[in-house]
Structure formats: C-alpha cells, structure tokens
Amino acid sequence: MSRTRTRPVLAVAALGAAAALVLSGCVSRDGGGADADAAFPTGTITMFTPTQAGGATDLTARTLASEMESILDTSIVVENRPGGAGSVGMQHLAGLSADGHAIAVLPVEVSMLGHLDYEIDPADYDFLGQVNAQPGTIAVPASSPYETLDDLLAAAEEAPGSITVSNAGAGSIWETGAKALGAEAGVEFQGVPFDGGAPAVTAAIGGQVDAVVASVAEVAPAHDDGRLRVLAVFMEERAPVLPDVPTATEQGQDVVIGSWAAIAAPTGLADDVKATLEAAISEAVESEAYVSFVEDAGNIPQYRDAAEATEFVLAEHERFGALLAG
Amino acid sequence: MTPVLEGIGALLDPTILLCLVIGTLLGTLVGAVPGITATMAVALAAGFTLTLEPLQGLAVLLSIYVAAQFGDRVPAILINTPGTPASIATTFDGYPMAKAGRAGVALTSSALVSAVGSLAGILILIFLAQPIAGIALRFGPIEMFALVAFGMTMMVGVSGGRIVKGLAAGALGLLLGAVGRDPISGEQRFTLGIPELSSGVPFIAVIVGVFGLAEVFNQIVEARSGRAAKPIEQLGRWWPDRAERRSLVKPAGIGAGVGAVVGVVPAAGGDIAGIIAWDQARRASKHPERFGKGSLEGVAAPDTASTATMGGSVTTTLAIGVPGDSVMAAMLGSMIVWGLTPGPALFVQNPDLVFSIATIMVVATVAALGLSLVRMQGVVNLLKLPLNTLAVVIITFCMVGTFAVQNSVFDVIVMLVMGVVGLGMRRWGFPAGPLVLGLILGPLAESNLRRALLIDGPFAVLGSPIASVLIALSVLALVAPHLLRILKGRSAARARSTADAP
Numbered sequence: 001m002s003r004t005r006t007r008p009v010l011a012v013a014a015l016g017a018a019a020a021l022v023l024s025g026c027v028s029r030d031g032g033g034a035d036a037d038a039a040f041p042t043g044t045i046t047m048f049t050p051t052q053a054g055g056a057t058d059l060t061a062r063t064l065a066s067e068m069e070s071i072l073d074t075s076i077v078v079e080n081r082p083g084g085a086g087s088v089g090m091q092h093l094a095g096l097s098a099d100g101h102a103i104a105v106l107p108v109e110v111s112m113l114g115h116l117d118y119e120i121d122p123a124d125y126d127f128l129g130q131v132n133a134q135p136g137t138i139a140v141p142a143s144s145p146y147e148t149l150d151d152l153l154a155a156a157e158e159a160p161g162s163i164t165v166s167n168a169g170a171g172s173i174w175e176t177g178a179k180a181l182g183a184e185a186g187v188e189f190q191g192v193p194f195d196g197g198a199p200a201v202t203a204a205i206g207g208q209v210d211a212v213v214a215s216v217a218e219v220a221p222a223h224d225d226g227r228l229r230v231l232a233v234f235m236e237e238r239a240p241v242l243p244d245v246p247t248a249t250e251q252g253q254d255v256v257i258g259s260w261a262a263i264a265a266p267t268g269l270a271d272d273v274k275a276t277l278e279a280a281i282s283e284a285v286e287s288e289a290y291v292s293f294v295e296d297a298g299n300i301p302q303y304r305d306a307a308e309a310t311e312f313v314l315a316e317h318e319r320f321g322a323l324l325a326g
Numbered sequence: 327m328t329p330v331l332e333g334i335g336a337l338l339d340p341t342i343l344l345c346l347v348i349g350t351l352l353g354t355l356v357g358a359v360p361g362i363t364a365t366m367a368v369a370l371a372a373g374f375t376l377t378l379e380p381l382q383g384l385a386v387l388l389s390i391y392v393a394a395q396f397g398d399r400v401p402a403i404l405i406n407t408p409g410t411p412a413s414i415a416t417t418f419d420g421y422p423m424a425k426a427g428r429a430g431v432a433l434t435s436s437a438l439v440s441a442v443g444s445l446a447g448i449l450i451l452i453f454l455a456q457p458i459a460g461i462a463l464r465f466g467p468i469e470m471f472a473l474v475a476f477g478m479t480m481m482v483g484v485s486g487g488r489i490v491k492g493l494a495a496g497a498l499g500l501l502l503g504a505v506g507r508d509p510i511s512g513e514q515r516f517t518l519g520i521p522e523l524s525s526g527v528p529f530i531a532v533i534v535g536v537f538g539l540a541e542v543f544n545q546i547v548e549a550r551s552g553r554a555a556k557p558i559e560q561l562g563r564w565w566p567d568r569a570e571r572r573s574l575v576k577p578a579g580i581g582a583g584v585g586a587v588v589g590v591v592p593a594a595g596g597d598i599a600g601i602i603a604w605d606q607a608r609r610a611s612k613h614p615e616r617f618g619k620g621s622l623e624g625v626a627a628p629d630t631a632s633t634a635t636m637g638g639s640v641t642t643t644l645a646i647g648v649p650g651d652s653v654m655a656a657m658l659g660s661m662i663v664w665g666l667t668p669g670p671a672l673f674v675q676n677p678d679l680v681f682s683i684a685t686i687m688v689v690a691t692v693a694a695l696g697l698s699l700v701r702m703q704g705v706v707n708l709l710k711l712p713l714n715t716l717a718v719v720i721i722t723f724c725m726v727g728t729f730a731v732q733n734s735v736f737d738v739i740v741m742l743v744m745g746v747v748g749l750g751m752r753r754w755g756f757p758a759g760p761l762v763l764g765l766i767l768g769p770l771a772e773s774n775l776r777r778a779l780l781i782d783g784p785f786a787v788l789g790s791p792i793a794s795v796l797i798a799l800s801v802l803a804l805v806a807p808h809l810l811r812i813l814k815g816r817s818a819a820r821a822r823s824t825a826d827a828p
Contacts (some may be wrong), residue, residue, distance in 0.1 A: 081734070088524075116512060171507070192467075208781060
C-alpha cells in the first residue's frame with residue numbers, strides 16, 4: 001500500500017526537478033547568446049598537426065599553443081594526425097565542426113597535395129594567419145667544382161639531366177623547388193628524391209649527388225662549417241642566417257619558393273570566432289618565445305593576417321598547379 | 327675526449343635515471359611474459375615516449391631493450407617458452423636443467439653471462455662506432471642498397487630451417503612493403519584509395535600484430551586444446567658452484583664473439599646469434615653429448631651471444647641507419663621523430679650521443695643484472711597469472727600502444743588483421759621474422775636502388791667497391807651453405823666408400 005501512495009509524490013518531484021533544469025538551461029543559454037564574443041572559447045581547443053610528434057610543424061604548433069593558451073585563457077591540446085603526406089590530418093580537420101575549437105597548423109603541402117592526386121582542397125579551410133616561412137636554397141658539396149649558381153646552371157645546360165639534385169621526397173616542396181629553378185633557367189636537372197630532408201642533405205655532403213635543394217635551416221649548419229656551399233637562397237632578400245649567400249634573383253634567376261605554415265580551421269567559422277582566433281594568433285606570433293624559436297631554427301617568423309594568408313595560399317595553390325603539371 | 331664527457335654528463339639529469347629505472351623494470355617484466363617481445367615493448371613504449379626529451383626517451387627504450395634480454399630467460403628455462411625470440415636457444419638446455427631440478431643455477435648463471443655479453447657488445451659500440459661512422463658517409467644509395475640486400479639474405483637464417491615457408495613469408499612482407507606512394511614518382515600503388523596507406527603499411531602495427539597479438543591468439547588456441555606447458559615447482563640451488571662457474575668461461579667467450587659479429591650485421595638479432603652460438607659452443611665443448619640434455623654450457627653460450635648482439639645492433643643502426651635487429655627497427659622510428667635520424671649525419675651532428683647511449687646501456691645492464699639476481703623469484707610468480715587475465719592485459723596494451731603511435735584507428739585495424747594473419751602463419755609453420763624483414767627492408771632496397779639508378783645509371787653497382795663486395799657477400803651467404811653441404815656430402819661418401827673398401 002505504502003509503495004503505491006509514494007509513487008505520485010515521486011513523479012511530481014521528478015517533474016518539478018526537470019522543469020527547473022529546463023528553465024535554468026534556457027536562462028544560461030540566453031545569457032550566452034547575448035554575449036557570444038566573450039563565450040568563445042567555451043572549452044578546450046584542439047590544435048592538430050598533420051605530421052608526427054617532434055617534427056618542425058609539431059614544435060611550431062606546441063610553441064604557438066602555449067602562447068595562445070594564455071591569450072585566449074583556455075587550454076589548447078596539440079594532437080598529431082600524421083600519415084599520407086599530411087593528407088590524413090588535413091582531411092580529419094576538414095571533417096570537424098567549424099566552431100573554432102578545432103584548428104590546425106597546416107604546412108605548404110595543403111596547397112600542393114590537391115595537384116598530386118590527393119583529395120585536398122585549400123577551399124575546405126578558413127586560413128587564420130601564416131606563422132612562418134622556410135625559404136629554399138640550393139647547395140653543392142664543399143668539393144664541388146661549381147662556385148656560383150651560374151656555374152651549376154651552365155653545367156646543366158651543357159648536358160641536360162646530368163646534374164643530380166637531391167630533395168626531401170617525391171611530391172615534396174623541395175622537389176618542386178628544383179623544378180621551379182630549372183623552369184626559370186631553362187635547364188633540366190635529374191631530381192633524386194630521398195626519404196626526408198636530412199638524408200637528402202647528407203647525400204650532398206657525402207658527394208653522392210651534385211646538389212641539394214633544401215630549406216635554409218637544413219643547410220645553414222653544414223654551410224657554416226664548410227661541408228656544403230650554398231649557392232643561392234630562393235627568397236626576396238638574403239636570409240639572416242646566411243648573409244654571405246646571394247639570392248637567386250640577385251644572380252638573374254627570379255625564383256622565390258619555400259615552405260611555410262599557416263593556422264587553419266574547417267571552413268565556415270563564425271566571423272566573431274574567426275576574429276578572436278586571428279587576433280590571438282597575431283599576438284602569439286609576435287611573442288618573444290615564438291620569435292626566438294623560429295629564428296633559432298634558421299627560419300623566418302613571417303606573419304600574414306587571415307585575409308592575406310588566404311590570398312597567399314590560393315596563389316600558391318595556383319602556382320603549384322602549373323609547376324606540378326609540368 | 328670532450329664528446330665522451332659531454333655524452334656521459336648529459337645523463338646526470340635525475341629524470342634520466344628515473345627513465346632508466348622505469349625502462350629496466352618494464353623490460354624485465356615484458357621479457358618475462360611470453361608473448362610480449364622486446365620489439366613490441368619498445369614499439370609500444372615508443373608511442374608514449376615520443377613527447378619526452380630524446381635522452382629521456384632513449385633511456386626508457388634502451389633499458390627496455392637491455393632488460394628484456396634478462397627477463398626473457400625466465401620463462402625459457404621454466405616453461406620451455408622463450409620470453410622473447412632472443413632466448414629461443416636458451417630453451418635447448420635451460421628447460422632440461424629445470425626439469426632436472428637445477429632451474430636456480432640455470433637462472434643465475436644465465437643472468438651473469440647475459441651481463442658479460444651485454445658489456446662485450448657495448449665495447450664494440452664504443453670502439454667501433456667511430457670507424458664505422460667514418461666509412462658510413464661513403465654509403466650512398468647504391469651502397470645502402472647492397473647492404474640492405476645483404477640484410478635480406480638473413481631471411482633464410484631467420485626461417486629457422488623452414489626455408490620455403492620463410493621465403494614465402496618474406497615475399498609477403500616485400501609485397502606489403504610495396505604498398506604506398508612510389509618513392510620516386512609519387513604515384514599511388516595498391517593504396518585502394520585509403521589515404522593512410524599513402525605512407526605505406528604502418529610497420530609497427532604489423533610487428534605488434536604478427537608477434538604480440540598472434541602469440542596471444544596462439545596461446546589461447548593451445549590452452550583450449552590443453553597443450554599449455556606446466557611450470558616447474560622445484561627450483562633447486564641458486565648460486566653456481568666453483569666448477570660450474572669455471573665451465574661458463576669458454577661458452578661465454580664463444581657466445582660474446584658470435585654475438586658481436588651477428589649484432590653488427592643488419593637485421594640479424596639475438597635469436598639468430600643464440601642459435602649459432604649454441605651450435606659453435608657444442609662443437610667446441612669437451613662434452614658435446616650433454617648439449618640439449620641440460621648442459622650449463624648450452625645455456626651460457628646462447629645467452630652471452632644474444633645480449634652481445636645489442637651493442638653491435640646499436641652500432642649498425644646509429645652508424646649506417648639500417649636497423650641492426652627488429653628492436654632497433656622499432657627504435658629507429660622514434661629516433662627519427664626526435665630528429666636523431668640514424669646514419670652518417672648523426673655522428674657529425676651528435677658525436678656525444680654515442681657515449682650517452684653506451685652509458686645508458688651499461689647502467690641498464692648493471693641494473694637488470696641486479697634486478698634479476700634479487701627479484702628472480704618474484705618474476706617467477708608473474709607466470710602464475712591465469713592465461714585469461716594475461717591475454718586481456720596483453721591485447722589491451724597492443725591496441726592502446728598501436729593507437730598511440732600516430733593516433734590512428736586505421737593502425738589498430740591493421741594490427742588486428744595482422745594478428746589473425748600471424749596466427750595463421752604460426753599454426754601452419756610460417757615464421758613471422760622474414761615477413762617483418764621484408765616489410766622493413768623491401769622499401770629501403772627499392773628506393774635506394776632506384777636512387778642509385780637515377781644517379782649512376784644501370785651499372786651503379788660496378789662503380790662502387792663497397793657495393794660490389796656486399797653484393798658478392800650476399801650471393802655467398804645464399805650459396806655457401808649449399809656448397810658446404812654438397813662438399814661435406816661428397817667427403818662423407820668418400821669416407822664411407824674407403825671404409826667399406828677393404
């Protein structure tokens with residue numbers, strides 16, 4: 001008897017509790033809606049990298065994340081999704097919801113992979129800012145007979161395909177860099193793709209190839225201690241870590257090419273969320289910790305805001321389409 | 327002298343000591359648990375150590391590597407099941423000793439000679455790493471191809487006598503290694519439109535699958551059919567007496583020599599060294615008839631040899647960038663992530679690292695020896711875990727560890743599939759070693775050969791003395807055993823005919 005009598009009481013109590021919950025829920029949601037700018041970020045932000053932990057892109061992400069954590073007053077977790085030349089992580093990001101809590105550091109490959117038979121399109125991402133530049137170089141072994149870029153190009157012109165140039169791998173930015181130089185100078189190199197930048201540079205130090213195209217950061221130490229001779233850097237001005245090396249442009253070859261990284265989110269971010277992230281990135285990029293991290297590695301802490309970065313990535317995408325088709 | 331001091335000094339950080347202790351404990355544990363190999367433990371731990379500093383991570387991985395070779399003797403001696411493949415030959419005489427009530431002496435002697443072997447191998451690392459690195463810069467693509475080709479001839483050795491099945495497994499490994507983007511042109515090969523396969527079949531997932539998971543599956547199958555081995559109850563005396571200690575010297579010396587040579591050879595590890603050393607010690611022994619029936623010498627030789635391979639394997643891996651054995655293949659991946667890409671460049675950029683690594687290995691050896699002697703009886707208790715509990719624990723670790731390598735569910739699926747493939751291979755007698763060798767060495771051979779062809783054209787091999795010698799050695803390694811057998815057969819036949827003649 002007592003059990004049947006208590007039931008309605010319980011039911012009423014439960015109903016009341018539910019109503020209270022619903023009401024309080026509405027109230028808090030209204031409060032949030034009225035001040036959306038302050039609401040973002042509402043939780044942990046995940047910053048993906050399409051690369052292994054410990055590499056240059058990963059370290060860039062970790063350094064920026066720790067700066068942005070204090071700027072945005074939230075925790076930022078760096079998560080690595082390597083594989084498929086970066087396409088696995090990029091596709092993962094493109095499939096996440098565009099609420100600003102999923103962002104990624106995307107390297108130059110985002111503008112290249114689409115031309116190399118991967119399903120990657122820069123239009124799938126909202127770019128929030130470029131965070132660095134890693135200019136390309138061409139270098140020869142210390143014992144090489146080629147003293148200047150002209151010497152090397154003359155040799156390549158004399159016997160097309162006889163000059164071997166190592167690079168970081170098939171479809172890498174440095175394979176494309178050698179192609180870009182060849183196209184500009186009207187000569188043909190024999191590209192030799194290695195499995196990463198370090199073995200490609202080692203092959204040049206050991207004299208197995210005639211030259212290597214790699215980033216400033218990868219060749220500067222060997223240039224400084226005389227194991228390699230950098231003939232040209234592929235940027236508008238001379239590289240700060242290689243002040244004695246002329247640019248390709250100075251030597252009459254208009255080649256400006258290199259790797260870079262940008263922060264991106266899945267396309268369709270709300271304007272206020274985008275503005276908050278963009279501001280946080282621009283502040284983080286100027287922090288002392290980040291600038292010294294980039295410069296110590298031999299790279300350039302080059303920043304472009306969201307609009308400039310988007311324009312830049314699309315321009316790179318178009319340029320690589322022409323270079324990679326050839 | 328400076329790199330020596332810098333290398334050793336870099337280890338004074340107390341966190342590195344902590345990593346060493348953790349690695350030694352883990353290594354002894356995983357070694358003692360049949361099913362978890364040192365390769366797998368290192369691969370699993372690699373997923374968790376990637377975020378550490380390189381030296382901290384190396385301290386964990388190297389001490390697991392060293393300590394697992396002490397722990398794996400325990401089940402080999404007590405239940406006739408090698409804890410890791412490195413102690414396969416330990417079972418030949420260790421288990422008969424245990425059955426005869428001499429398990430204690432076998433365990434203690436095994437730990438002592440293992441320490442001797444490990445230290446001998448580390449001496450190789452210290453004294454030969456620099457010369458090997460000196461010639462290593464001369465290793466261009468064609469030399470690397472020749473070296474990898476030589477490594478691939480070991481498929482026959484790791485087949486354990488089942489040559490046709492071993493080569494079939496190796497061919498499967500080579501096929502799996504062909505999956506992914508073409509290393510030179512970048513075109514897709516057998517990727518089935520799966521982006522994860524662009525960078526090839528994830529080899530850590532394959533290793534964990536065909537070694538770890540397949541072993542667990544196999545034990546489950548054997549336990550259900552009631553064929554699981556029973557542990558020994560009587561352990562007997564622990565410390566070897568004077569005569570026994572003296573009898574250890576000669577087989578330990580033979581073992582150290584065999585282990586040092588086999589260790590330097592790429593892709594050949596403790597399992598092969600152990601078997602060869604057991605055979606050599608038997609030939610050299612005054613009592614060859616006791617081998618296989620509980621000879622202490624038969625325990626000492628393989629155990630010294632398998633630990634002596636470690637220094638050599640590390641030397642080869644560091645100096646040339648070709649894995650010295652399967653454990654180093656797993657460790658290679660972590661080192662690349664840490665920016666310590668093994669190969670000639672490493673010695674130029676981080677000369678002190680060799681001494682750091684040697685010191686880590688010496689400390690890990692001493693710690694593992696101490697742990698073995700003090701806690702041997704405790705480790706024995708671990709084996710009393712019921713199989714159903716143990717299997718669940720191991721499978722969970724396999725999945726978590728494989729996922730952690732690159733946060734990829736796809737890798738876990740590959741591991742599970744390869745676990746089933748590995749079980750099938752085991753049941754039908756196909757060795758797993760050649761498969762992993764093929765998967766790891768196949769892409770290395772292909773990409774280096776094609777680079778060499780781009781650089782020097784079709785006669786690249788002839789232009790390089792190192793490559794020519796290595797290719798000749800590879801051919802010899804394949805042909806010599808057959809020639810010897812034919813010659814022996816002839817002389818035996820002649821001996822028989824002369825004996826029959828009168």
